[in-house]
Amino acid sequence: MPNRIINWIDRRFPFTSFIKHDLTGYPTPRNLSYWWNFGFLAGFVLVLQVVTGIFLAMHYKADVTLSFDSIQHIMRDVNYGWLLRFMHATGASAFFLVIYIHMARTLYYGSYRAPRELMWWTGQGLLLLLMATAFMGYLLPWGQMSFWGATVITNLFRATPFIGDQVVIWLRGDYGVGDATLTRFFSLHYLFPFLIIGVVVIHLIALHTVKSSNPSGIDLAAKDNIPFHPYFTIKDFFGLGIFLIVYCLFVFYMPNSLIEPANNIPANPLQTPTHIVPEWYFLPFYAILRSVPNLVGGVVAMGLSVMMFAFMPFLDRSRIPGGASNRPMVKLGFYLFLLNMLVLGYVGATPPTNRTILIGQIATLCYFGSFLLIPYISKAEERWLIKRGLAPEVQALIESEARQIEQAKHPHSRRAGDIA
């Protein structure tokens, strides 16, 4: 009977072939490490956020007079409301952590390079959507940090040429962040996850066209691929277990460690808290904003700091395949970049003093400098590595890629050494 139903469906919809082609039989490099788990984990957290969010929305009230109290209602009166809220709040941080590791893996192993540029750029779009969603969600509890975070970020649009002030009023629907702002943020906070799901589908279609990269950085022959199921379903689920242990530790034992205490004070438009900080995942970008002593310059620098990653496929000019494992300068640069991110994060979390402003400005220069130096470093490193001698398989790969480029230019000519 089940077979007959599946046959009936298969004649009308490519059900079995889709499962086989894109899930169970999907060819996956056999040498993927646990760093390749984070795409799956990001998908898992997305589902977690959508599910907990939908149930929270059944009890939340988007109205400046009611929203702060409705959070207390969720925490105290709604059955398991505390659990739903802590899962959702912790899930936001987990989402950024997973995405940042996913991006760091891509940078370390050079997975953004041809032919995976579209993976990287759709990923960049997903990062922007995630940031927008998280930012709008943060206003909903209507606490002091919510209010002033939304005030500062909507004010960034004042940097728009000529119509800046009107744009800010239009975004807020009021002269300051108010009831109109809260209701539209709630509406869009509910919408954006579904946009994210749409872009994730594009991200996955691109992935299944170019296939996964792997730690060696060398495209593997068909014999080195193994089916996704059961090898990587089990690996992903093991990783999920580890992730859930860390996640539950936060949800059940320190749920408030990621919530700013000032957000337990209802929003007061007439009083800014003496020290406002964004959530941890925005700190480095916030530090860059504060480091530029000019409104428009700061806004442009902060926008660019997020968008710089999109230029990576153009900036990295080395022909040495693979990532940091084959490229010592990239490895060094990668760790220095992470260190610089931590410094920026620290600066973003501390109140502005002359010393932290100076540290922030130096770290901001290092941040942009590291991107701008990549073209030169990657070329110099390539020359140095070739002079030092490459591993035979790396050498062979560079030569075959050069042949392919040559062939693309002259599709009909054939050289002596080529095999027909």
Next chain:
Amino acid sequence: MAESDTLGDADRRNFLIKVTSVVGGAGAVAAAVPFVASMNPSSDVLAKATTEVDLSGIPENGVHTVAWQGKPVFIFHRTPDEIKAMEASDGGFDPEPDDKRVKRPQWLVVVGICTHLGCVPNKEGPGWTCHCHGSQYDDSGRVVRGPAPRNLAVPPYHFIADDKIIIGEA
């Protein structure tokens, strides 16, 4: 003209495609107008336009904060010393004489929103300090330390009696 002639006329096809694209595009833009406009401040928000303030209860050197259009407005009762100090300078980044910023020198009325990113500065010593990003303003609301680009805005207001003002009407 026979049907085959009109179908085969490439120029005619291209022209019709262009015209329908333009008309369709204009229609899409027109349809977007109400959606975009719906996000602008609604009538009830626009109605909160003026605020009347009684100044008689504000002591010398005292600051009262009142809400106007949902925004904080600082009303600062300045002492003769403070007035003298402020009239002696033109401020910092955004020079402006003090008498251009007040209607009566003892009363400074400014919108209490930092011109950088919109936080509310705190009264600290002489002037105000914004704790969000470190901007400082003097006792005339003029910016003396960045990143704020401009002085605190002076809202439109006028005196209706010796100790009463209306904010929102010049």
